[in-house]
Amino acid sequence: RKEVEQDPGPFNVPEGATVAFNCTYSNSASQSFFWYRQDCRKEPKLLMSVYSSGNEDGRFTAQLNRASQYISLLIRDSKLSDSATYLCVVNMEYGNKLVFGAGTILRVKS
Amino acid sequence: DTGVSQNPRHKITKRGQNVTFRCDPISEHNRLYWYRQTLGQGPEFLTYFQNEAQLEKSRLLSDRFSAERPKGSFSTLEIQRTEQGDSAMYLCASSTSTVRNIQYFGAGTRLSVL
Numbered sequence: 001r002k003e004v005e006q007d008p009g010p011f012n013v014p015e016g017a018t019v020a021f022n023c024t025y026s027n028s029a030s031q032s033f034f035w036y037r038q039d040c041r042k043e044p045k046l047l048m049s050v051y052s053s054g055n056e057d058g059r060f061t062a063q064l065n066r067a068s069q070y071i072s073l074l075i076r077d078s079k080l081s082d083s084a085t086y087l088c089v090v091n092m093e094y095g096n097k098l099v100f101g102a103g104t105i106l107r108v109k110s
Numbered sequence: 111d112t113g114v115s116q117n118p119r120h121k122i123t124k125r126g127q128n129v130t131f132r133c134d135p136i137s138e139h140n141r142l143y144w145y146r147q148t149l150g151q152g153p154e155f156l157t158y159f160q161n162e163a164q165l166e167k168s169r170l171l172s173d174r175f176s177a178e179r180p181k182g183s184f185s186t187l188e189i190q191r192t193e194q195g196d197s198a199m200y201l202c203a204s205s206t207s208t209v210r211n212i213q214y215f216g217a218g219t220r221l222s223v224l
Contacts, residue, residue: 032210043201043215087152091211098213100152
């Protein structure tokens with residue numbers, strides 16, 4: 001079983017749609033959680049950290065369920081510029097390596 | 111630009127040759143990481159340094175791979191006797207010693223082994 005699993009998609013949505021991505025992780029001792037965004041042939045960039053209480057940044061909402069080892073990302077009012085690969089990322093141990101899912105592809109169309 | 115810098119951006123080499131990549135982290139970051147990414151996959155951890163000490167190496171890092179960070183600033187990743195399977199994007203990231211360990215990535219070095 002992979003340490004971090006995501007649905008690869010692609011998710012094809014119209015502008016203005018709401019879309020949700022899910023991710024599961026295998027190590028219950030994981031310490032911190034993130035969503036990174038990666039554009040084609042570019043480096044991953046931090047989108048947002050994910051906290052147990054859930055957190056929101058503009059149109060983006062992230063949730064963490066430690067009991068189910070599940071992380072989600074909700075994007076509201078999708079823009080063309082949201083088209084990218086969204087990487088679910090887990091830090092197994094403070095200060096140590098990040099473990100990435102394979103990514104979920106989002107395509108927002110006009 | 112005060113972000114993570116990687117050089118070269120692209121490297122094409124023939125099988126069997128040695129290659130070396132360089133990473134300059136964000137100046138106040140004491141942690142430096144190397145990852146490798148192939149098409150359709152997320153980045154995979156290779157190794158990381160805290161200051162000049164190499165604290166962990168992945169099983170992916172065969173004996174043909176070596177990384178250094180001699181003065182705790184920039185780092186180099188060398189691949190000896192390259193193989194076609196080494197073709198990938200090599201990403202460097204840096205972070206500070208905080209609990210959340212947010213890592214910032216460079217633009218990567220794309221290696222093609224012919």
